[in-house]
Amino acid sequence: MTGKVRILLIAVATLVISGVAITKWLDFRQARDIGVINDMLAAADVKKGREIAHECEVCHGLEAGAVNRIGPNLFGIVGAKIARDPAFEYSYALRQKQGTWTIDHLDEWLKNPASFVPENKMIFSGLLDPQDRMDLIAYLMTLK
Numbered sequence: 001m002t003g004k005v006r007i008l009l010i011a012v013a014t015l016v017i018s019g020v021a022i023t024k025w026l027d028f029r030q031a032r033d034i035g036v037i038n039d040m041l042a043a044a045d046v047k048k049g050r051e052i053a054h055e056c057e058v059c060h061g062l063e064a065g066a067v068n069r070i071g072p073n074l075f076g077i078v079g080a081k082i083a084r085d086p087a088f089e090y091s092y093a094l095r096q097k098q099g100t101w102t103i104d105h106l107d108e109w110l111k112n113p114a115s116f117v118p119e120n121k122m123i124f125s126g127l128l129d130p131q132d133r134m135d136l137i138a139y140l141m142t143l144k
């Protein structure tokens with residue numbers, strides 16, 4: 001084996017090993033984040049979530065069959081497809097967003113809508129307190 005080939009092999013091996021390590025670390029971080037969210041959700045206060053939801057009712061109906069207001073109806077939103085209602089005129093940005101309203105996605109959206117979906121049209125600055133978001137999401141989960 002020439003010196004050059006050996007150096008190349010070592011470089012490739014180093015890259016592969018660090019790639020695996022980074023992936024493992026990211027998996028671990030994600031698992032840890034989801035664990036934290038689950039713990040917070042378990043400790044959430046649905047009653048407090050109901051109170052926080054009054055802020056949303058300025059724009060959103062929360063009961064089954066409520067008409068869309070400035071924002072779409074949120075009954076049954078947890079686990080639903082993002083931009084699910086063909087009768088509501090969503091922003092282009094939200095319509096392009098793939099996936100469902102998982103607890104994670106709702107948490108990010110409610111923390112900062114503009115960062116989760118840039119150029120969306122929900123004018124809401126966000127709930128900064130993570131426990132407030134969990135209380136609210138726990139309440140939204142009861143709307144089904």
Ligand code: HEC
Nearest residue numbers: 056059070071072082083084090091094120121122123124
């Ligand atoms: C000032 C009005 C306003 C307020 C207040 C508001 N929203 Fe919205 N919301 C909207 C609008 C408008 C949209 C549609 C956004 C788009 O199409 O980009 C929306 C979209 C959403 C969606 C996506 C629904 C879907 O069908 O995919 C969720 C979830 C949501 N809002 C949750 C909330 C919650 C929870 C609160 C309270 C903390 C809240 N919003 C407060 C106006 C508002």
